[in-house]
Amino acid sequence: MIQIDGAYGEGGGQILRTALALSLATGTPFTITRIRANRNRPGLMRQHLAAVSAATAVGHARTIGAALGAGRLTFQPEGVYPGRYRFDVGSAGSATLVLQAILPPLLTAEGDTRLILEGGTHNPFAPPFDFLDRTFLPMIRRMGPEVTATLARPGFFPAGGGRFQVDIRPCLRLNGFDLLQRGSVNRCSAAAVTAKLPRHIAERELAVIRRHITLKDDCLSVIEVSDSPGPGNIVTLAVESDAVTEIFSGFGRRGVPAEKVAMAVVAEAREYLAADVPVGRRLADQLLVPLALAGRGRFRTLPPSRHTRTNAHVIQQFLEVDITFDAKADGSYEIAVSSRHDATD
Ligand SMILES: Nc1ncnc2c1ncn2[C@@H]1O[C@H](COP(=O)(O)OP(=O)(O)OP(=O)(O)O)[C@@H](O)[C@H]1O
Known part of the structure; x- marks a missing residue:
């Protein structure tokens, strides 16, 4: 059982979502404490609970402590079950963030998945649908799986009520990539x-x-x-x-x-x-989980956010990978993910 400190670094909801995704992908249970300790209203909010329920459904998981405001949660998945699911945040909480918790394991699952996600689709502090569709998913397709997202209806804070569909055709193994130049x-x-x-x-x-x-x-x-x-x-x-x-x-x-x-x-x-890098700050934190699951990858980006460094820390608790941050003379960073096994093989 992995112990995750939800107050580490950024101390926000991403720690929980990364833990859910990697717990599903690796079959390793975890307990997280001090959930979102660095936020004004700590603990599980509706959006995080929706991520927990989605991961519970996808992993036929045993979950202890999933309640509004809870600061501690135990999650024990049985496997990864592709199929058809509909998840509703039930508020304007971000539905694209719910996807962060379940997409990674489904990319190499044993069958296709169709997800209908409802809630906020264009929220501050979360990837808006367009970023998901045009920035993030093309990176995922580059790694092997076929994933498409279709917006049915936008949902803005505070009313929510948006909806989109995600279709996932997995691959056997994710391929990492190098993304060092932006090109023109x-x-x-x-x-x-x-x-x-x-x-x-x-x-x-x-x-x-x-x-x-x-x-x-x-x-x-x-x-x-x-x-x-x-x-x-x-x-x-x-x-x-x-x-x-x-x-x-x-x-x-x-x-x-x-x-x-x-x-x-x-x-x-x-x-x-001005920085002439291919990867922006938000994409940087979001690429780490899929590249770590692939076991390798490198990209050049802006000075990393606390989200990115925090995510790297959580990922290294679940996977045998090293994530390094190399500051370049021009102010950019090269972030590299490598498998510890490759180094010793
Ligand atoms: N404008 C944006 N475009 C793309 N991605 C974004 C944007 N704003 C935020 N994100 C992404 O949304 C995620 C937000 O993570 P964060 O830990 O802040 O989660 P949260 O659950 O919304 O908040 P909280 O910290 O309140 O729990 C990060 O992966 C970040 O890259």
Whole structure:
């Protein structure tokens, strides 16, 4: 039984999701204590409980302590069971984060899986659907499995009620990859989405982006969605390069001017563009679990976040891999995952 300290490093929900995913993938049970100790409202929130229930279903697991607000949980899976599942966060909690807890083991399961995930699809502090679809899943497909995501309906904080489907055709073994060069940037595009909010919000966001990032007219779009249960706004900036499409996003919030939301997106994208690295900060923390399951991989990225370092620590508790962070003279980092077995074979 692995003991996980939920207060380590970032001390957030990612520690739990990584532990669930790797417990399923390796068949190793774990106990986590001090869950999300570094958050204002520590313990299991609805989104984390939804991840626990999803992992319990996929792994026919025995779970002790899964309750709202709980700080301690034991999880003991029986195996990995592909199939058809529907999971509902039951609030605006992020459904893409629920996927983080169950996708990795399903990538090498013994059959296909279709997941219907309901809840928030465009949440602050979580991968928005577009990032999942255009940034993260192409990396997963590069590793062997066929995985596609289809958005049925967007769900914004606080109403939620979004839905998407994920189809997974697994492979026998994940192949790691090297992603060290970005290559040329072929296209930058921005999209501002509003649901049940005035169109001028989106137009003001795009005006800011256009002022600071060189974009062609046909690379700007305002999208007004009518099928979202509640109001919401997201602005995304996609940087498509030879190696990867990175997506930076900002979320409209009451009391925060649209211009400020868009400027934060501009700042993130500029940092990424100037650094000439292929992998942005969020993708970096999310690539570690699949690369560790593959047993190898390397990528160049921005200085790692606490999420990334924390994730590396949790992963190394479950898997016989080394994860190294190599600071380069130009300020970028090369993160490498290698199997401890390969080193001694
Ligand atoms: N704008 C974004 N685009 C892509 N991914 C994002 C974005 N914002 C956050 N993420 C990803 O969402 C995850 C958030 O992890 P975190 O530990 O903060 O989880 P949480 O469960 O939402 O929060 P909490 O810490 O409150 O439990 C990370 O993998 C991070 O890379």
